[in-house]
Amino acid sequence: MQVNNEQQEPPLRFIELLQSVLAAAFGVQSGKNRSRDFSRGKPWQFIVIGLSFTGVFVLLLFVIVKLVLYFSGI
Numbered sequence: 001m002q003v004n005n006e007q008q009e010p011p012l013r014f015i016e017l018l019q020s021v022l023a024a025a026f027g028v029q030s031g032k033n034r035s036r037d038f039s040r041g042k043p044w045q046f047i048v049i050g051l052s053f054t055g056v057f058v059l060l061l062f063v064i065v066k067l068v069l070y071f072s073g074i
Helices: 014-026 031-040 043-072
Strands: none
Touching: 014 031, 014 043
16 A cells, blocks of 8 residues: 655636636746646646637627727728
């Protein structure tokens, strides 16, 4: 029987996941946080939040362009 003396780190909280996805989207993720993400995060969490962020970002850009076109009279 082997005893594991390493203390298991807790999973990432939602706010940490969101910060990591935002930092990665803008290309400013630090090496320390990237290591933390790979050791404590699950890939499916990053995929879901990344796709959600991308959808919201595209929708926001669409709305902004529509508003600019509407108010400029084009």
